[in-house]
Amino acid sequence: MGAVANGNGERDGRKEEEEEEEIGFEELGVDPRLIRALSKKSITKPTPIQREAIPLILEGKDVVARAKTGSGKTFAYLLPMLQKLFSESGSRKTAPRTFILVPTRELCQQVYNEASSLLEFCRVQLKVVQLTASMPVADMRTALAGPPDIVVSTPACISTCMSKGVLQTSNIKDSLSLLVLDEADLLLSYGYENDLKTLIPHVPRRCQCLLMSATSSSDVEKLKKLVLHNPVILTLSEAGHSDDIIPKTVQQFWISCSAHDKLLYILALLKLELIQKKVLIFLNSIDMGYRLKLFLEQFGINSGVLNAELPQNSRLHILEEFNAGLFDYLIATDDGQTKKEQTSKENHIQSRYSKKKLRQKLDAEFGVVRGIDFKNVFTVVNLDMPQSSAGYVHRIGRTGRAYNTGASVSLVSPEEEEIFEEIKLMFGDDEKQDSSKSIEPFPLLTKNAVESLRYRAEDVAKGVTKVAIREARAQDLRNEILNSEKLKSHFEVNPRDLDLLKHDKLLSKKAPSSHLREVPEYLLDPTTKEASKILKLSRAAMKIDTKKRRPGFKKGFGRSRDPLKTFSAEEKSHKGEKRRKDNDEVIKHKKKKAKQGM
Numbered sequence: 244m245g246a247v248a249n250g251n252g253e254r255d256g257r258k259e260e261e262e263e264e265e266i267g268f269e270e271l272g273v274d275p276r277l278i279r280a281l282s283k284k285s286i287t288k289p290t291p292i293q294r295e296a297i298p299l300i301l302e303g304k305d306v307v308a309r310a311k312t313g314s315g316k317t318f319a320y321l322l323p324m325l326q327k328l329f330s331e332s333g334s335r336k337t338a339p340r341t342f343i344l345v346p347t348r349e350l351c352q353q354v355y356n357e358a359s360s361l362l363e364f365c366r367v368q369l370k371v372v373q374l375t376a377s378m379p380v381a382d383m384r385t386a387l388a389g390p391p392d393i394v395v396s397t398p399a400c401i402s403t404c405m406s407k408g409v410l411q412t413s414n415i416k417d418s419l420s421l422l423v424l425d426e427a428d429l430l431l432s433y434g435y436e437n438d439l440k441t442l443i444p445h446v447p448r449r450c451q452c453l454l455m456s457a458t459s460s461s462d463v464e465k466l467k468k469l470v471l472h473n474p475v476i477l478t479l480s481e482a483g484h485s486d487d488i489i490p491k492t493v494q495q496f497w498i499s500c501s502a503h504d505k506l507l508y509i510l511a512l513l514k515l516e517l518i519q520k521k522v523l524i525f526l527n528s529i530d531m532g533y534r535l536k537l538f539l540e541q542f543g544i545n546s547g548v549l550n551a552e553l554p555q556n557s558r559l560h561i562l563e564e565f566n567a568g569l570f571d572y573l574i575a576t577d578d579g580q581t582k583k584e585q586t587s588k589e590n591h592i593q594s595r596y597s598k599k600k601l602r603q604k605l606d607a608e609f610g611v612v613r614g615i616d617f618k619n620v621f622t623v624v625n626l627d628m629p630q631s632s633a634g635y636v637h638r639i640g641r642t643g644r645a646y647n648t649g650a651s652v653s654l655v656s657p658e659e660e661e662i663f664e665e666i667k668l669m670f671g672d673d674e675k676q677d678s679s680k681s682i683e684p685f686p687l688l689t690k691n692a693v694e695s696l697r698y699r700a701e702d703v704a705k706g707v708t709k710v711a712i713r714e715a716r717a718q719d720l721r722n723e724i725l726n727s728e729k730l731k732s733h734f735e736v737n738p739r740d741l742d743l744l745k746h747d748k749l750l751s752k753k754a755p756s757s758h759l760r761e762v763p764e765y766l767l768d769p770t771t772k773e774a775s776k777i778l779k780l781s782r783a784a785m786k787i788d789t790k791k792r793r794p795g796f797k798k799g800f801g802r803s804r805d806p807l808k809t810f811s812a813e814e815k816s817h818k819g820e821k822r823r824k825d826n827d828e829v830i831k832h833k834k835k836k837a838k839q840g841m
């Protein structure tokens with residue numbers, strides 16, 4: 244293999260994608276122990292960014308790697324990093340040999356888990372620790388005693404360790420051999436510039452530096468200049484090629500509706516089963532998140548809530564439960580918005596609270612969207628549109644990870660049209676473009692179907708008052724603070740026990756009424772009913788396909804056979820034909836499977 248450098252000295256991975264499909268981890272020079280560990284995780288073939296980055300990192304090059312969300316950047320640096328540490332093991336050091344710096348605690352935990360599980364499978368004695376801002380200095384000292392081989396941390400914790408004398412700068416100079424800045428496009432916007440500037444002067448010149456990011460930005464450029472020496476730049480997605488930023492396996496849809504009708508529309512989507520589970524629903528404010536939860540509960544739909552206000556242990560546990568499939572709907576208020584909310588709160592109530600208190604209340608190191616590896620999320624819903632096109636990319640990137648298929652549905656009110664236009668422009672969304680790259684109108688929901696639910700939805704929505712939301716938010720926080728303590732001690736002993744506390748419990752004071760759980764037949768619009776039926780049928784077939792799918796590989800139901808793409812709610816006259824076609828698909832698929840001896 245060999246990467247091709249373009250005129251700017253940058254390598255364009257796209258050409259190689261096709262040529263190098265067949266290259267395995269062995270050909271990249273990955274240690275057999277790591278290959279075995281990967282196969283235990285059902286990972287058998289490197290992704291394009293892994294194919295490009297691993298040999299360069301093993302060679303000792305500084306690398307800037309830009310690749311789309313969910314493309315496997317974590318293993319792209321973890322594998323060669325661990326391999327290098329394997330070969331150096333036994334050499335005595337006075338400080339950690341590698342730092343992995345990430346912008347949020349959630350990412351700290353995620354990267355720590357990935358590194359620990361690889362090491363466990365490899366049965367190699369390397370010590371990996373994570374540092375978080377909430378740790379008392381004594382705990383930091385304990386964690387760094389030894390010293391560990393790998394430290395996963397936010398930049399703020401490292402600079403705290405340095406200022407408190409827990410990490411000696413001279414020792415860092417002696418020992419540090421590899422520095423990774425993961426999600427580099429976010430490190431500066433999370434306010435870590437000064438922390439990084441505290442560390443950088445003590446990073447020895449011989450230390451290899453890696454910079455990973457999903458998007459390119461001036462911040463990435465700034466970091467590149469600050470930290471790296473003559474790096475190789477790998478570009479597997481670029482701001483100029485936004486079609487590559489969202490995986491091609493993710494279909495994007497939108498629905499136009501008023502802000503007032505958003506609850507009605509999400510109810511229709513979920514209750515009529517027009518979108519596939521698991522579903523991640525994004526909103527822009529914590530209160531709206533609780534409003535949605537209370538509203539859905541009345542219709543028998545349970546969901547979890549994730550926001551910056553909840554304690555860290557609870558947040559991590561909510562993510563673990565959702566990833567493990569303990570509940571299907573997660574309502575998230577994302578980090579950018581939370582920060583905004585925090586700022587406006589700070590402005591408004593500065594006289595009553597100190598800034599410090601507010602910062603404690605909303606965790607500054609919280610990041611639900613960026614880089615978090617949600618498992619098996621099929622649909623991302625923007626119930627509120629994000630405030631920037633980058634926010635859109637990161638939200639949608641939570642589905643379609645590692646080449647799985649996925650979909651997104653954005654509910655766009657007239658007030659959000661401006662940002663929606665900006666997002667569409669990013670995709671070059673005009674008639675001339677290939678429609679596979681654009682955001683299309685959601686085809687499965689008719690006006691009639693929505694209207695049939697209006698009375699019930701508006702009646703229930705009226706009952707979700709501001710007081711009810713405030714109480715639910717406070718109650719959830721109280722519950723989770725208690726949970727957080729229990730979780731902390733419990734997980735020290737049983738790290739894998741997920742069932743202790745459920746995070747999708749009801750918050751409504753009013754018990755959900757049984758008559759709202761089911762949508763009666765007479766309310767159902769025939770066209771939507773038909774769409775819902777066809778979807779179920781086709782998904783049953785898709786599932787047969789998914790089970791057999793090799794990890795990191797997609798085949799089978801392409802766009803032409805996907806019901807979301809092929810069904811049009813307006814095409815009533817073709818109903819019978821469509822049903823026949825979809826039945827044919829199921830039968831054809833079953834025959835194929837039977838042939839394969841399944």
Ligand SMILES: Nc1ncnc2c1ncn2[C@@H]1O[C@H](COP(=O)(O)OP(=O)(O)OP(=O)(O)O)[C@@H](O)[C@H]1O
Pocket residue numbers: 285286287288289290293310311312313314315316317318456457613614615616640644645794795
């Ligand atoms: N070679 C591979 N084959 C199949 N799955 C993989 C492979 N490498 C990584 N994965 C899986 O892909 C998912 C996404 O990987 P990862 O979180 O590293 O993506 P990312 O590029 O860092 O995304 P983001 O920019 O959103 O942080 C993970 O669940 C990971 O286990």
